[in-house]
Amino acid sequence: MRNLVILGAGTAGTMMLNKLDSILDKEEWRITIVDQYETHYYQPGFLFIPFGIYTPRDVVNPKQDYFPPGVESIFAQIELIEPEKNQIILSNGRLLPYDYLIIATGTKINPQETEGMAGPEWHKSIFDFYTIEGAKGLSRFLKYWEGGRLVLNxxxxxxxxxxxPLEFVFLADWWFTEQGIRxxxxxxxxxxxxxxxxxxxASAVFGDFLGKKNIKLIPDFNIARVDSEQKKIVSWEEQEVPYDLLVTIPTNMGDTVIERSGMGDELNFVPTDPHTLQSKQYENIxxxxxxxxxxxxxxxxxxxxxxDILQENFLSAIEGRPLRAKYDGHANCYIESGFGKGILIDFNYDTEPLPGKFPLPGIGPFSLLEETRMNHYGKVMFRWMYWNLLLKGAELPIESEMLMAGKRL
Amino acid sequence: MPEKIIAGKTVNVDDEGYLVDYKEWTEEMALEIARAEGIEELTDRHLLVINFMRAEFEANGTGPSIRRLNKKSGVPTKELYQLFPGGPAKKAARIAGITKPQGCV
Incomplete structure (x- = not known):
């Protein structure tokens, strides 16, 4: 028997679990997935909670519901990864040996990295919207707010x-207009x-949108501290921006287990081959x-x-074949722009988001870098696809490799 | 690819004026680039950062972020901004003769 351990049952970990469970021989492989939390959040939905478009109930489901039968799932904290010994130590003391390991421990916000941010005003006049608590707190705050300076940083x-962050200010512009207090x-x-x-x-196009929506852009601002008494943010070069409501995107860092295990960079992200997705240090990770x-x-x-790439390379790795599948950096993002419209961007490591059309069999085409109703529906539809297809590892009608078809240079 | 004469030496630079080959760099060039950027003198602290940037580039193929610069070189972030006003990562990279730090998407 060989052991595959997957650390993290978020979007990436759950998808990999479902994909590999359906193709690995059960006589030969035991698959274990570990996560400390039992609730799966549809994180793209957090953005809509502050504006009452989604309720918290719309974005949660039990993680367990998305695990295939026969897989061992462990809900426990991970104390340490010991790559030299090919084992995981859980905080309950249990040892998990592995032949192959997939790390999908994600990223978290770290407001305590910035002086004055995570103080007494946290979730009172300073909010994030990357956690369910932050999104709910903002929703309550906005219900009673009568206006002032909203600063997103x-x-x-x-x-x-x-x-x-762009979607947040676009939606805020729409929402305050709807409330009659813009x-x-x-x-x-x-x-x-x-x-x-x-x-x-894309920066130029989004910059125009900000201008049209009367949202002021302050670039090149590197925050040093939050002065929550005076209600202002201060940059390293002592530039000050006062606020009444601060919506912050705090420093993002990888999980602390990565740091404890000495496997991360200065932000606890794991050095990874950009194309094969293999760890730069360990062949079986x-x-x-x-x-x-x-x-x-x-x-x-x-x-x-x-x-898709990892599935292919994993199969190659366990059979001792070279890793031929190459990830190209492809990303595809629907951006809510408010008033029932959206913008779509599609890009990779080498090709920046370009205007044009994005073909999608059976559904598209969508317009790229342009504001349309269709793009908004793409975003709305996606929540259903996420829960019913994506997490379960089903094939979606979209290529993992970025295509130039429809894009204008 | 545009060419530029810096401290008497002809070098290739990219569209934004960053040196294409960091091996063509000399300390004399650093001072000339620094002055064009509004930094009149290069102190030991400047040079510490510049040499750190070059070592990082040699090892990793890209310049460090400000966080990494702070964590690994030991120079406080506040001081980095004082030494290289207007953005230490980019400005120090330019003076150190390495390519512009890779932005994340």
Whole structure:
């Protein structure tokens, strides 16, 4: 018997579990998945909770419901990965030996990394929307807010879902308009990036959207601290931005078990081959999703495209064949832009988001880098696909490799 | 690829003025690039950061992020911004003669 252990039962881990469970010979393989939490959150849905579009109930399901029968699932904290000994130590003392390991421990927000952020005003006038608690807190806050300065701040890159902060301010603009108080709210988008987004063409397009929606862009702002008494954020160069409501995207870091095990970089992300998804240090370890140090987006679509590649390379690895499948950095993101519309971007390591059309058999085409109703429906439809197809490892009508068809250079 | 004469030496630079081959770099060039960036003198602290950037680039093929710079070189983040006003990672990379740090998507 050989042991495959998957650490983390989020989007990436659950997908890999379902994919490999359906193809590995059960006479030969025992598969174990470990996670400390029993609830699976549909994280793209967190964005909609502050504006009352989704309720918390819309984004949760038991993790167990998405595990195939016959798989051993363990809900426990992971104390340590010992790659030299090919074993995992759980915090309850149990040892899990493995022949192959897939790390899918994701990324978390770390507000305590920034001075003054996680203090007494945390979830009172300073909120995140990357956790269910933050999203719910914001929803309560916004219900009673009568207006003022809403400042959205990205602490440092990389962050999970780099388009979510834009979606948040777009939706905020729509929501305050619906509430009839848009004229009493100033919205500012404060980012360490030189523009609205990481890549030049998309950055220019999103920058225009911000302008049209009367959202002020403050680029090149690297936050040093939050002064929660004076209600302002201060950069390392002593630039100050006052706020009444601060919506922050705190520093994103990989799981602390990665740090404890000495396997991560300075942000606890695991050094990973950008194409094969094999750990750079250990041949029998693969890494997928937000846990990697790859320069691709930390997003569900990325985990999904990677899962196809990882499946192929995993099968090659266990049979001693060379790893031929290559991940190209493909990401595909629906961006809610408010007022029932959305924008779609599709890109990879080498090709930045371009305008044009995105063909999708049976459903598309969608418009790229343009605001349409169809793109909004794409996003709405996706929640159903996530729970019913994606997590279960089913084939989706979208290629893991980015295609140039429809894109305009 | 554009060429540029820095400290009397002709080198290839990219569209944003970063050196294409870090091996063409000399300390004299660092000072000239620094002055063009508004940094008049390169102190020992500047040089510590610059040499760290070059060592990182040699080892990893990319310049470090500010967080990594802070954590591995021991220079406090606040000081990094004082030494290289307007963005230590990019500015120090330019002066150190390495390519622009890879942004994340």
């Amino acid at each position: 990205i602490t440092e890159m990389p962050i999970k879902c780099p388009v979510a 004229d009493r709210v100033e919205i500012e988008f404060v980012t360490p990036l030189p523009g609205a987004f990481t890549k030049p063409r 693969f890494v997928i999703g937000d846990a990697t140090d790859l320069p691709s987006s930390k997003a569900g679509s990325v985990a999904h495209f990677q899962s």
